[in-house]
Amino acid sequence: MSRIALLAYANDMKEEPLHYVEQEIKEINTYFGNIKKHLNPDILISATKDDLFRYFADHGPDIEIMHFSGHGNSLALFFTKDGAFRKEGLAALMAFAPNLKLVFLNACASREIIDVLHTPDPANPQKGVPIVIGTQRPVYDKVASDFSIYFYTALTKSWPIGKAFDFAKTFVLSGEHFALFPKGPNRYIGTKRAAVMDDDPDDETSPQEFPWGIYYKESLTDDWSITQYLNEKYDDKEKYAPNDELIRALAANASRLYANLAKERDALIATLYDKSDLSAKEVLIEVENINDKFNRRNSQLKEINDLYAAYIQDPQSLSDIADKLINTFPLPLGKLLQRMYSFSKENLLTEEDYAEFLDLQINFYEILVKLAAATILSDLLEVYGMKEKIGKILAFNPIQKEIILNYFRQTKDNEQDFDYTSFIEVISQVLKENLKDEPDIAPFVKEYLHFESINTYENNFFNSHMVIKGIKAKLPTLNTTAAYIHHCREIELGLINLLKELFFILQYKMVVIKNVEAIRKRNVLAKTYFHKYMLLEQRISDRMEVMELQSLPEYAESYSVILVKEIYRMFEYLSLSPFLIDKNVQCEFDGVDLYFYNYTEGNGIVYKSLTNNERLIHIQPETQDIELGAATITKTTLRFIEDMAIKTDREKNRITNRLLQLHAEFAYYRSKIAATPVTIQNATPINSQP
Secondary structure (H helix, E strand, C coil): CCEEEEEEECCCCCCCCCCCHHHHHHHHHHHHHHHCCCEEEEEECCCCHHHHHHHHHHHHHHEEEEEEECCECCCEEEECCCEEEEHHHHHHHHCCCCCCCEEEEECCCCHHHHHHHHCCCCCCCCCCCCEEEEECCCCEHHHHHHHHHHHHHHHCCCCCHHHHHHHHHHHHHCCCHHHHCCCCCECECCCCCCCCCCCCCCCCCCCCCCCEEEEECCCCCCCCCHHHHHHHHCCCCCCCCCCHHHHHHHHHHHHHHHHHHHHHHHHHHHHHCCCCCCCHHHHHHHHHHHHHHHHHHHHHHHHHHHHHHHHHHCCCCCHHHHHHHHHHCECCHHHHHHHHHHHHCCCCCCHHHHHHHHHHHHHHHHHHHHHHHHHHHHHHHHHHHHHHHCCCCCCCCHHHHHHHHHHHCCCCCCHHHCCHHHHHHHHHHHHHHHHCCCCCCCCCCHHHHHCCCCCCCCCHHHHHHHHHHHHHHCHHHCCCHHHHHHHHHHHHHHHHHHHHHHHHHHHCEEEEEEEEEEECCCCCCCCEEEEEEEECECCCCCCCCEEEEEEECCCCCCCEEEEECCCCCCCCEEECCCCEEEHHHHHCCCCCCEEEEEEEECCEEEEEECCCCCCEEEEECCCCEEEECCEEECCCCCCCCHHHHHCCHHHHHHHHHHHHHHHHHHHHHHHHHHHCCCCCCCCCCCCCCC
């Protein structure tokens, strides 16, 4: 039989009924659906002692977790009808569940019950429940319910138990101070009704002390994870085909995106026929122009759409779809997807194989969310500038402002913990608030305006982010092939959920602009512009080609990484500088070497390579030093990269100046946001939908 999480609640009829215990258990039950394949939740409704004994008789060896919600005190729990269940009897019953790893007593249970559960028999100290969560003083019904719900929200998504506990604690403490002491019933029973010794709450207990505690037996620590524990024992009989589900989901997203864009095209064409000022010939010309632009912009999406339609009719190999997706994704996502997909064509056997694959998945995730964050922040800054031109300032509330500034304030110590999903949602809210009455201003990437309450604990986007972050945190503790396989699957599902929201990026082209030169012929006043650029799309041949566009009437931004909707309309672009840079643009090499903004250090900025976590560019304007790995240069030194020795002094100075200009741009935007006054006093940045 499958292993079990036993969820029980009880209302002692002699006391004031608890209104939230049933809701609490039912909601916790839904979260166990995340790991239901390996751990089935089972509910005891209005549990009696008889119910509990009968359940342990039938299922004792299969119980891994027991959760109880109801009344209690330091000597007993209280069950429906038959009242007190003394702690000694409770501990003895737990011994009939030898695989029980966690007991959560969400009642007013004190250290006395916890101690006896840890060591029910002093003569056999090795026996007992390894982990117990309980309370040190009375707790109120609603707060107790919320605490356990958010604890299991995190625990069932592969979080280590210590972080799951802290997550729930943060939720409780995030409210007003009196949230721990609202009006209403609590889960404590004292001597007036209990058939036990006097056990009134200690009046000297500090109300500032957090009620819940987590108590470990023997060598267990905050790093213990129920999902890791279960999956290390799980014998997986199915062959895991890495990336197959991901490729199918990506193809479905591409098909959906293409269909939506086609609807927009058709709606635009339909409006032409309603215009009385256009002749039939003019309408046909406009229709042809719209179709031509649509086909140019979306040819790759159409090819994926056609391949996916054929696959639906006759499901066979995914290789053609995978190759087309790899070619379409911007670098370095396409490059990583290519490496990830190569694993699905190989026979993964060893722990080391899956460990390498897991690293690739996590790298793909980190690049995806950082690219999304850099894009939406760049869009916000563009909108900010457009509002300034018409004499308006950006409007946001204090917490929204603080979350945006926290992106600029990341440090080496905390950058791994930055919550990109909240950051994306907050900026999308700020954009919506600032554009609702501005019909003449629009963001470059309109899809960000469609985000709705990402950072809710039921949303797949936010949950996937938290699952992947949790898996990354416990990578050092994984030590079996089964555990690696399980977490590879979990991350693949997480990537599917993230890409469902961020897949629109495939309709934009990422381009490195290496140089733009103005061209004007003698006696001709009009200027055109010569672009030297590289299109950042992964190619199966892994060859990048420097391309040139001549005689364009508009120009893009030199020495930068940009998004464009169409290669031949460079004036419609979004610059991702200074958050995404190409080292080779600075040095005028023909290749591509992308770096993301990673964190600040003092007044310096650190950029990290997308292909090698050990390669850093560190810009320090105080001394005008620039570090790349172990190498450091100033304006007077000769080292920057491997080929720096062949550069002239003039070239070295130019490279240094460009990097210092990036730093100045970064500092300007940071100070601009910091100096903007708060104009919205509502301090709710997330979960703000009614």
